[in-house]
Amino acid sequence: MSTRLTFLALAIWLCGCTATKQQARMNSLKEQITTELSKQKGTFAVAFKDLKTGEELLINEHTSFHAASTMKTPVLLEAYKQAAEGKFSITDSILVKNEFKSIVDGSLYSIAAEDDSDQELHRLLGQKRTLYDLLYRMIIQSSNLATNIVIEKLDAKNVTQTMRSLGMKDMQVLRGVEDTKAYRQGLNNTATAYDLMVLFQHIAQGKAVSKKASQEMVKILLDQKFKDIIPSKLPTDVKVAHKTGWITGVRHDSGIVFLPDGRQYVLVLLSKELQDEPAGIAAMATVSEMIYKHMMR
Numbered sequence: 001m002s003t004r005l006t007f008l009a010l011a012i013w014l015c016g017c018t019a020t021k022q023q024a025r026m027n028s029l030k031e032q033i034t035t036e037l038s039k040q041k042g043t044f045a046v047a048f049k050d051l052k053t054g055e056e057l058l059i060n061e062h063t064s065f066h067a068a069s070t071m072k073t074p075v076l077l078e079a080y081k082q083a084a085e086g087k088f089s090i091t092d093s094i095l096v097k098n099e100f101k102s103i104v105d106g107s108l109y110s111i112a113a114e115d116d117s118d119q120e121l122h123r124l125l126g127q128k129r130t131l132y133d134l135l136y137r138m139i140i141q142s143s144n145l146a147t148n149i150v151i152e153k154l155d156a157k158n159v160t161q162t163m164r165s166l167g168m169k170d171m172q173v174l175r176g177v178e179d180t181k182a183y184r185q186g187l188n189n190t191a192t193a194y195d196l197m198v199l200f201q202h203i204a205q206g207k208a209v210s211k212k213a214s215q216e217m218v219k220i221l222l223d224q225k226f227k228d229i230i231p232s233k234l235p236t237d238v239k240v241a242h243k244t245g246w247i248t249g250v251r252h253d254s255g256i257v258f259l260p261d262g263r264q265y266v267l268v269l270l271s272k273e274l275q276d277e278p279a280g281i282a283a284m285a286t287v288s289e290m291i292y293k294h295m296m297r
């Protein structure tokens with residue numbers, strides 16, 4: 001009996017030592033990240049979660065940011081949710097139009113082609129495209145026109161309601177993009193690093209609508225064209241399913257990182273009030289690299 005108790009005590013002691021070492025490593029990483037970001041003039045938030053161990057690193061995780069195009073991932077999820085409910089099919093066709101109602105007073109506004117990162121869709125006005133095509137453009141090219149067409153179909157209120165049901169307490173989608181009247185009144189889509197981490201965790205674990213829908217969303221997110229933050233300094237055999245976002249002084253990236261050995265982690269990097277946007281982008285890319293190296297030790 002005494003021998004068994006000795007082994008049990010030893011096992012408990014070893015587990016305690018391992019946990020202490022892991023916490024020390026995480027504290028050191030957090031300090032390094034804070035130091036790196038403090039070199040920049042601006043506000044940053046970081047949310048990291050190892051999906052195998054549950055280990056987290058959080059900095060300003062509940063600070064609210066203008067969501068910019070990170071709100072397009074919740075819109076993607078809502079589209080698959082409503083399709084699963086039988087409201088329509090992802091392969092249904094939708095008319096490509098460029099006239100939308102402001103949430104302020106219902107007045108009409110349009111998306112300027114020269115300000116959209118997907119100008120090709122503007123040349124297809126009056127034609128029809130599948131909902132899937134619009135969702136794909138919305139994510140990989142951050143098409144504002146596609147986003148507004150989709151949001152009009154889904155209703156922004158439904159997007160926010162779905163986020164609440166999945167445990168995202170603060171992020172909200174009020175409207176489409178380029179609604180200048182709403183912007184001037186401070187009626188903006190907002191995001192927190194924590195809520196985006198929760199969102200991508202649901203997708204990564206196959207819990208966003210269904211396993212099949214989650215896999216389809218990941219497949220789209222893997223084709224992201226804008227790669228200057230999370231994937232920027234990672235090896236080419238590391239895959240990232242992610243969505244970026246930017247407006248003046250704001251640069252975001254959020255997604256799932258797939259390591260070659262099969263492990264996955266979620267990483268969200270948000271920023272605002274950046275005085276030097278290229279330097280801010282570079283700093284966040286360095287943070288992504290730091291977390292990758294932490295995972296590979």
